[in-house]
Amino acid sequence: MSAPVIAAEAPVVPPVATGRPAARRPRSTPYRAISWAVPVLLLVLWELLARAGAIATTVLPAPSTVLTTAWDLTRSGELPEHLLISLRRATAGLAIGATTGLVLGVVVGFSRLAEAFTDRTVQILRAIPFLAILPLVIVWFGVGEAGKVFLVALGTFFPLYLNTVLGIRQVDPKLLEMGRVIGLPKLQLVRAAILPGALPSILLGVRLSLTNAWLALVVAETVGAAAGIGFMATNAREFLQTDVIVLVIVLYALIGMITDLVARGLEHRLLAWHPNYVRR
Amino acid sequence: MTAAPVAAAAVRAAGISRAYGDRTVLHELDLEIHRGEFVALIGKSGCGKTTLLRALAGIDAVDGGTLRTPDVSTVVFQEHRLLPWWKVWRNVAIGLPRASARARAQSALEEVGLGTHADAWPVTLSGGEAQRVALARALVREPELLLLDEPFAALDALTRIRMHGLVRDLIARHRPAVLLVTHDVDEAILLADRVLTMREGRIAAAHPVDGTARTRGSAAFAALRTELLAELGVVEP
Ligand SMILES: Nc1ncnc2c1ncn2[C@@H]1O[C@H](COP(=O)(O)OP(=O)(O)O)[C@@H](O)[C@H]1O
Ligand SMILES: [Mg+2]
Numbered sequence: 001m002s003a004p005v006i007a008a009e010a011p012v013v014p015p016v017a018t019g020r021p022a023a024r025r026p027r028s029t030p031y032r033a034i035s036w037a038v039p040v041l042l043l044v045l046w047e048l049l050a051r052a053g054a055i056a057t058t059v060l061p062a063p064s065t066v067l068t069t070a071w072d073l074t075r076s077g078e079l080p081e082h083l084l085i086s087l088r089r090a091t092a093g094l095a096i097g098a099t100t101g102l103v104l105g106v107v108v109g110f111s112r113l114a115e116a117f118t119d120r121t122v123q124i125l126r127a128i129p130f131l132a133i134l135p136l137v138i139v140w141f142g143v144g145e146a147g148k149v150f151l152v153a154l155g156t157f158f159p160l161y162l163n164t165v166l167g168i169r170q171v172d173p174k175l176l177e178m179g180r181v182i183g184l185p186k187l188q189l190v191r192a193a194i195l196p197g198a199l200p201s202i203l204l205g206v207r208l209s210l211t212n213a214w215l216a217l218v219v220a221e222t223v224g225a226a227a228g229i230g231f232m233a234t235n236a237r238e239f240l241q242t243d244v245i246v247l248v249i250v251l252y253a254l255i256g257m258i259t260d261l262v263a264r265g266l267e268h269r270l271l272a273w274h275p276n277y278v279r280r
Numbered sequence: 281m282t283a284a285p286v287a288a289a290a291v292r293a294a295g296i297s298r299a300y301g302d303r304t305v306l307h308e309l310d311l312e313i314h315r316g317e318f319v320a321l322i323g324k325s326g327c328g329k330t331t332l333l334r335a336l337a338g339i340d341a342v343d344g345g346t347l348r349t350p351d352v353s354t355v356v357f358q359e360h361r362l363l364p365w366w367k368v369w370r371n372v373a374i375g376l377p378r379a380s381a382r383a384r385a386q387s388a389l390e391e392v393g394l395g396t397h398a399d400a401w402p403v404t405l406s407g408g409e410a411q412r413v414a415l416a417r418a419l420v421r422e423p424e425l426l427l428l429d430e431p432f433a434a435l436d437a438l439t440r441i442r443m444h445g446l447v448r449d450l451i452a453r454h455r456p457a458v459l460l461v462t463h464d465v466d467e468a469i470l471l472a473d474r475v476l477t478m479r480e481g482r483i484a485a486a487h488p489v490d491g492t493a494r495t496r497g498s499a500a501f502a503a504l505r506t507e508l509l510a511e512l513g514v515v516e517p
Contacts, residue, residue, distance in 0.1 A: 178361040181337055181354065182375045182421070192374060196365040273365040273401045 061243040066250065069243040079232075083251065086217060086228040089145065090255075093152020094213050101157040101209070102202070105164025109198070110190075115165075122161060130154045130212070131219050138224050148220040148228075155212030160205040167201025168194060200274060203267050210259045218252055289348075290315045290425050290457035291336060296345030297481075298331055305331045307481030308345065315424070316455040320468035323478030324512060329461040332478070333429050336459065350424035350457075354417075356431040360410035362402040362417075369398035372417045388420035389413070391450065408439035412446070419454055426456040433463060444470055465508050469501060470494055477511045485511060 043063055049055050050062035057065070073079035104122075107114045134151065141147030171194050179189045221230020229248045236244035271277050291313040298306040305328040313319050323329050334340045335347065337355045362371045372388050373381035389395050392412040402410060411431060418426055432440045448471060451458055462468050468475045475487045487508065493500035509516060 174357070174359060174361055175363060177339060178355075178357070179374075181339060182417075184375050188375070192366070193363060196363070199365070271365075273403065275364075275403050278401050278403050 058240050058242060061246060065243050066246050070247050073244070073247070079229075079247075082227060082229045082232050086221065086230065087255075089148045089221075089228065090152055090213055090217050093149045093216065094156050094209070096149065097153035097156025097213070098160050098206070098209055100153070101160030101205070102164055105161045105202075105205075106168065108161075109165045109168030119165070122158075126158050126162070130158065131215065134219060134223060137220070143224040143226055148217065148225065151220045152213050152216040155216040156209040159208035159212060160202070163201045163205030163208070164198065167198030167205075170201065171197035200267075200271060203263070203270065206266070207260070207263045210263055211256075214252065214256050214259070288314050290317070290350050291459070292346075292348045293336070294346045296335060296342045296347050298328075298335060298340070298342050305481055306335070306342070309482050311476075311483055313425070313457045313459060315457055318451060318458040318460070318471060318473045320460045320462060320472035320475045321478055322462060322465060322468050322475065322508065322512065323484075325463070327478050328481050329478055330429055333427050333459065333461055336425070337427050352421055352423045353425035353427060354419075354421050354423040355427045355429065356411070356414045356418050358430045358433050360402070360407075360414040362405075362410060362413060364402050366402075367398070368394070368400050368402060368405070368413055371402065371413060372420055374417065376420065384420055385416075388416040391419070391453075392416045392446065406439075408435050408443065411435065411443065415447070415450065419450060419456075422454065423456045426451075426458045428458065428460040428462075430461055430463060432467065440464075440467075447471065465505055465512075466496070468508070469504055470496065475504075475508060477508065479511075 046055075046060070047063050050057070050060065050065070061069075070079065104118065108119055130151070133154075137147045137151055141150060175193050175197065176189065179193050184192060218230060221228045222234055225231040225234070229251055233245045233248035236242075236248075268277055289312050291311060293309060293311040295308040295310065296306055297304065297308055309332065311332070321329055321332070331340070333355070335342050336349055337353060338349065339355075362368075363374070366374070369382060369385040369389065372385035376384055386395065386398055389398055392415055394409060394412055394416070397405065397409065397413075402413070405413065414431070432443050435443060444467065451471075458472075460468070460471060469489055472489055475489060477484045477487075487504060489504065490500070492498050493504050495501060506516070
């Protein structure tokens with residue numbers, strides 16, 4: 001059970017992020033301002049030290065240099081091109097991994113026979129940290145697109161599969177019984193009780209999948225690629241262009257943040273009924 | 281009673297049995313509930329009341345005997361069992377024909393005094409309100425048989441008293457046959473036309489409740505209460 005996996009562990013608590021900010025009392029201490037001031041000050045300090053020559057450009061470029069580089073690379077069309085390639089890989093991998101994970105999870109969640117056929121095998125496979133098979137992926141696919149998409153799909157599949165099965169299994173049997181007493185047909189029971197009940201768990205799977213997808217993308221692009229923002233960073237390394245490297249790191253972070261925001265927004269919409277989100 | 285027409289019986293159970301492993305819970309039990317009759321069933325915890333109710337609801341099968349129940353029967357459990365992801369009105373409307381669902385749910389909610397809560401999420405309701413919604417969900421189907429399994433047991437005493445009044449009014453209006461399983465002897469006397477006690481997997485005794493016994497504090501009430509408690513093996517100090 002304690003295999004070192006990046007895929008999802010079974011959530012013990014109701015699988016929803018607590019998105020509600022704690023009620024703030026009117027206080028004189030501007031905690032929020034302080035929490036933002038600190039990173040901004042660090043950034044300013046970094047800028048000043050870099051300009052004064054206290055940090056060598058080959059170690060870390062000034063933030064302003066990174067911005068300038070970003071602008072230059074955007075105007076030359078180089079950055080959008082690589083970014084688009086990276087996003088396309090991520091989207092393709094996500095779409096494939098998420099669809100198979102969700103569909104297989106639903107099938108296994110509903111059918112004991114399907115579970116007997118697949119579940120143990122998947123449980124064994126998930127003991128492998130999916131990034132560990134990267135060398136194998138490179139042998140199989142070379143540095144082409146397929147290998148990267150495959151790795152992203154693999155990283156996406158496991159959390160979604162596991163949390164979908166778990167979510168369906170955890171639906172309150174008392175609610176199902178109520179549905180049967182009322183005489184709901186099987187299909188309506190699935191729509192009314194089973195899928196909505198599994199949804200918090202499925203959405204947790206989506207969030208974990210997104211995290212895995214980015215991890216897979218970064219690793220796959222950095223180790224072997226001829227295009228994409230990871231390739232930009234690797235290429236820049238040859239010429240000690242730290243500004244490009246930092247830019248790529250920042251881009252990875254930004255994309256990760258945006259997807260997480262989208263996922264949280266989705267949870268807010270779809271789980272409006274959940275005790276964590278309901279406005280009383 | 282001898283010549284009661286067949287049509288007058290909503291529930292007719294003859295010699296029904298049910299066992300879990302080698303533990304017999306229902307032992308050739310006979311039970312008849314007339315149309316529009318309100319029957320309360322009391323008995324020690326674990327004596328098989330829920331098992332009987334689940335058999336009547338068609339949730340569990342019986343091992344032997346014959347059981348006839350109406351086509352439309354509904355259940356209110358101790359827990360409200362509302363779908364938390366559906367607004368209150370949809371919980372009431374669940375499984376109804378789509379065209380009239382919203383309107384019927386709304387009027388059912390008004391009947392239980394929750395007309396303004398149609399668009400609330402279930403988690404925002406109090407225990408008593410949630411149970412009223414469950415009651416609306418049961419009654420909106422116009423059941424011929426309403427099965428209540430300790431529906432007020434989890435409510436506080438004041439809310440429970442208010443629920444008694446509400447249930448009495450609703451039953452008087454809809455007139456389904458009712459089987460109320462309860463721990464509460466007072467509740468049984470106040471609401472039912474007939475109180476049954478259950479022992480060793482059978483109906484042990486039946487006590488008709490007449491008008492004066494329904495008044496809490498009357499001598500008839502006290503006498504019936506003592507009698508029922510004695511049958512359950514409880515002697516009050
Ligand atoms: N699913 C079950 N499996 C095994 N035994 C059960 C099950 N359900 C109920 N029982 C047993 O049947 C007996 C009657 O239970 P129940 O009908 O719930 O009692 P009551 O509702 O009167 O408290 C109890 O001894 C209980 O342990
Ligand atoms: Mg019970």
